[in-house]
Amino acid sequence: MSAPLLSVTGAVKRFGGVQALRGVDFDLRAGEIHALLGENGAGKSTLMNLLSGVYTPDEGTIQIDGRQVALNNPREAQAAGIATIFQELDLVPTLDVAANLFLGRELMRPGGFLDVPAMRSEARKRLEAIELAIDPARLVADLSIGQRQVVAIVKALSYASRVLIMDEPTAALTVAEVERLFDVMRKLAASGVGIVYISHRLEEVPRIAG
Ligand SMILES: Nc1ncnc2c1ncn2[C@@H]1O[C@H](COP(=O)(O)OP(=O)(O)O)[C@@H](O)[C@H]1O
Ligand SMILES: [Mg+2]
Secondary structure (H helix, E strand, C coil): CCCCCCEEEEEEEEEEEEEEEEEEEEEEECCEEEEEECCCCCCCCHHHHHHHHCCCEEEEEEEECCECCCCHHHHHHHHHCEEECCCCCCCCCCCCCCHCCCCCCCCCCCCEEEEEHHHHHHHHHHHHHCCCCCCCCEHHHCCCCHHHHHHHHHHHCCCCCCCCEECCCCCCCHHHHHHHHHHHHHHHHHHCCCCCCECCCHHHHHHHHH
C-alpha cells in the first residue's frame, strides 16, 4: 500500500507547564475525510497549528507522501501542500471575491494594469468547479458566512493543496450552510483532497466522516 498523504507520529507540544498534545498519531489518505474530535482544550487547534507551520512540535514527526517534512512557518506548510481554514477567515471584506482569490498574485495586463476580467473569469471557473454560483464581482462583505467560508476554501486550494484542514468550520453556520459545506467537502474528497475536519460536535461526524 502507498504511504499516506499525511502522517503524524508521536506529536508532543507543551506550552510551559501545559501539555497540549501528548503523543498524537494519525494518518490521512487521499480522498479521506478524517474527523478530529475532542472537547474544548483537548489540543485540536494546537495540532492544526503544527500542521500549518504556526507552531513546531516539541517531539514527533510529520510526513507527506512518506517523506518527513519540517513545517517551520506557514509558507513551508503551504509549499508542502497543506492548506488551513482557520475560524478567522483571511479574506478582505472590502474586496470582491475574485480580488480575494488572487490577492498577492494578481493577474496583470501589459503596462502594469490589473487584468480584472481574467481574474473574474478564472474565479468563476474555480467556483463552478465545486458547483458554487457566487458572482466573482461581489464584495466579500456582502456574502453570507457560509459563502465566505467556501471562498476561503477555494482560495486555500488554489495553492495546489492536497491536504485541507478545517478548524470548527461549522461554528457560525446555519443548518443549510452546514449541508452546503459538507457537500463541498465531499466533492473535494472525491477529487482526491485529504481533509482533516476538526469539531467538538460529535453529532456531525457520522454525517461527514462516516
Ligand atoms: N499559545 C498557547 N499558550 C499557552 N497555552 C496554550 C496555547 N495554545 C493552547 N494552549 C493550551 O493548550 C491546551 C489545548 O488547547 P487547544 O489546542 O486550543 O484546544 P482545542 O482547540 O481542542 O480547544 C489548552 O489547555 C490551552 O489552554
Ligand atoms: Mg480550538
